[in-house]
Amino acid sequence: MLSMFKRKPKGIIAELALEDFYSTLTAMEVEELKDSLAHPYQLSNRPYMRDDLDKGNRTYGRSASQFLDSMSEGLSPNLRKRVLLEAVKRATDSMDKHFPRTKLAEMAYKDGDFAECERYCLEAINELDKDEFKDARNTTFSRLAIMYEKQGRIQDAINISEQALKLGQHDGTKGGYSARIERLHKKLR
Incomplete structure (x- = not known):
């Protein structure tokens, strides 16, 4: 019932059309992804912030598969596997x-x-x-x-x-x- 009131994600998730995958994540998994995105090793002129994942208008500049692959580093094993499988699925x-x-x-x-x-x-x-x-x-x-x-x-x-x-x-x-x-x-x- 609550899911119909859930806001549609924006940010990188929307830009890369990852809403369907994102909707399968638990709140804890979303937080884990946000933590991974905010790590200082991210290659960007301007470091990503946690909210860039699903809010705002930040872009990634590469494919959804490459984004998911890069996001997989440092995740818990189960979430990492799900993210990598999604990267393979979305690869072109x-x-x-x-x-x-x-x-x-x-x-x-x-x-x-x-x-x-x-x-x-x-x-x-x-x-x-x-x-x-x-x-x-x-x-x-x-x-x-x-x-x-x-x-x-x-x-x-x-x-x-x-x-x-x-x-x-x-x-x-x-x-x-x-x-x-x-x-x-x-x-x-």
Whole structure:
């Protein structure tokens, strides 16, 4: 009954057409988002204020997906997951989907949910625009290789490492994927 008297949000929420997602949040979750928005690390000439989220006329200047992805830092795990899933849902290209999926994969890995981690990593890899990530470090490949190795899925770790190597990926280690593949082949023997 009270919801019909609730004011429609303005501010960044309205500008990015996030009203439907915003309406699913509890009052505590809204406060948590406002706290995240007001952190001094926000990149802007003029720092955002808490009320810029749902009041006033401040704009964000990037996509809804990028806004949600940037807002996810520092949130409680449950809200962070919801915000990142919404970022993926609202993404319009592979780049906008990639970063929230990578964060979701890391969260799942830390929670010990390896099936979910694998799903997010594979979604990120399968939707890659190969040219966008050429010669860049894409952590989903190394996350999968590490996870597969820890699970004893050595051949899967080799396969994903070979795929990464073919795409010119770097895993941040001294020997890169080549050395990882050599080491994994030794484990197969």
